Amino acid sequence: MNIWEELPRPFLILAPMEGVTDILFRQVIASAGRPDLFFTEFTNVSSYASEKGRHNALERLEVAPTDSPIIAQIWGKTPEHFSECAKALESLGFSGVDINFGCPDKHVNKTGGGAAMIKTPELAVECLKNAKNSTNLPVSVKTRLGWSNPDEFKTWLPTLLNEHPAALTVHLRTKKEMSKVPAHYELIPEIISLRNEASPKTKLIINGDIKDRAHALQLHEQYPKVDGFMIGRGVFQNPYCFTSHEPTKDELMALLKKHLELFEDYSKNHHISYEPLKHFFKIYVNNFPGAKELRTKLMETHSVSEARELLTF
Ligand SMILES: Cc1cc2nc3c(=O)[nH]c(=O)nc-3n(C[C@H](O)[C@H](O)[C@H](O)COP(=O)(O)O)c2cc1C
Numbered sequence: 001m002n003i004w005e006e007l008p009r010p011f012l013i014l015a016p017m018e019g020v021t022d023i024l025f026r027q028v029i030a031s032a033g034r035p036d037l038f039f040t041e042f043t044n045v046s047s048y049a050s051e052k053g054r055h056n057a058l059e060r061l062e063v064a065p066t067d068s069p070i071i072a073q074i075w076g077k078t079p080e081h082f083s084e085c086a087k088a089l090e091s092l093g094f095s096g097v098d099i100n101f102g103c104p105d106k107h108v109n110k111t112g113g114g115a116a117m118i119k120t121p122e123l124a125v126e127c128l129k130n131a132k133n134s135t136n137l138p139v140s141v142k143t144r145l146g147w148s149n150p151d152e153f154k155t156w157l158p159t160l161l162n163e164h165p166a167a168l169t170v171h172l173r174t175k176k177e178m179s180k181v182p183a184h185y186e187l188i189p190e191i192i193s194l195r196n197e198a199s200p201k202t203k204l205i206i207n208g209d210i211k212d213r214a215h216a217l218q219l220h221e222q223y224p225k226v227d228g229f230m231i232g233r234g235v236f237q238n239p240y241c242f243t244s245h246e247p248t249k250d251e252l253m254a255l256l257k258k259h260l261e262l263f264e265d266y267s268k269n270h271h272i273s274y275e276p277l278k279h280f281f282k283i284y285v286n287n288f289p290g291a292k293e294l295r296t297k298l299m300e301t302h303s304v305s306e307a308r309e310l311l312t313f
Contacts, residue, residue: 007037007203007227007228008036011036011228012216012231013036013038013169013205013228013231014026014029014039015039015232016040016142017232017233019041021038021039022060023063023064023266024259024263025259026067027064027258029239030066031066031258032255033240033242035231036228037070037071037228038068038069038071039071039098041073043060043085044074044075044113045074045076045078045081045082045084046078048074048085049078049084049085061089063094068095071096072092072097072098073099073100073142074089074097074099074131075103075114076111076113077111077112077117077123077127078127079123079127079130080130082099083131084134085131086131086137087134087135089137090136090137095137096166096167097131097139099127099128099139099141101114101118101142101143102115102142102171104178115147118143118144118152118175119147129163132165140166140167140168140203141165141168141169142169142207143168143169143171145172145187146175147174150174150177150187153187153194154190157170157191161194161199161202164199165202166203167202167203167205168202168203168204169206169207169230170204170206172184172188172206172207179233183208184208185206185208185219188206188219188223188226191204191206192223203227203228204227205226205229205230206223210230211231212231213241213244235283236283239283249288252286253284255284256280256281256285256311257308259277260277263304264304278298278299278301281295281298281299297310298310
């Protein structure tokens with residue numbers, strides 16, 4: 001079964017976000033209103049390939065029954081490690097493997113990975129080929145328009161498409177643009193043409209500034225040849241964004257309580273700290289009278305039980 005052939009048209013994906021879309025948050029979003037497909041946070045192929053890093057890599061790749069179907073996202077710059085990691089992912093229950101050629105993080109780019117791969121297209125192609133040849137899972141790519149100039153997409157995307165990835169997600173900005181300028185929706189028609197010419201079976205996914213389901217459907221009406229849409233920061237504004245439902249305060253509080261419960265359960269068997277969990281509070285404690293005051297108090301807590309004491313309503 002190829003998951004990319006099973007999805008509805010258009011399909012919606014929760015974007016991979018490091019430090020956000022972990023096993024716990026994916027379960028929260030699944031309960032609010034699920035996307036058609038989840039991605040994991042990205043895992044480094046060389047960590048997976050090393051004895052020291054494997055335990056941590058496997059922990060990052062843990063999934064829950066409710067976040068299926070799910071694609072494992074990987075990154076790196078060593079072709080042999082792409083082979084090793086892609087092969088292993090097949091037995092871990094994933095529906096596919098996605099390669100990150102778009103991350104703008106300076107630590108990632110310094111190693112030659114993420115968006116830096118745009119500057120070494122031959123190496124990028126070798127990594128993609130190695131992954132494809134090592135697994136029966138469909139292999140896809142997520143990238144940006146280019147490194148510094150949006151026009152780079154005219155050569156960079158065909159380079160990838162010539163390898164016939166199962167899907168190609170294009171974040172409609174360059175590395176240099178980070179997320180500071182509006183996504184270049186005006187380039188969608190040209191990107192569709194490139195896909196149609198080089199690899200018509202590759203599913204095309206558009207990413208950047210998409211707020212919610214209604215917004216994705218509006219873009220699909222405008223560009224019906226786009227197969228799917230990926231939403232990242234839209235979940236910060238509305239965790240129900242995959243349904244476009246505007247949640248009530250009670251619904252948001254129920255999600256917060258669910259996240260706390262999932263954290264508590266997971267921490268019984270894993271070393272995770274409470275501080276990073278607090279970053280999520282602004283997603284739930286938002287857009288209702290008194291939200292700011294409650295959030296300030298929650299940010300001063302040091303444990304799940306302290307947070308719960310503030311939620312006894
Ligand atoms: C906190 C954060 C972490 C991210 N981590 C990843 C990642 O691990 N892999 C990836 O491909 N993109 C990552 N991204 C990029 C998003 O997947 C997405 O491409 C970007 O946010 C643009 O989409 P949006 O405008 O819908 O947010 C991250 C973005 C954010 C905000």
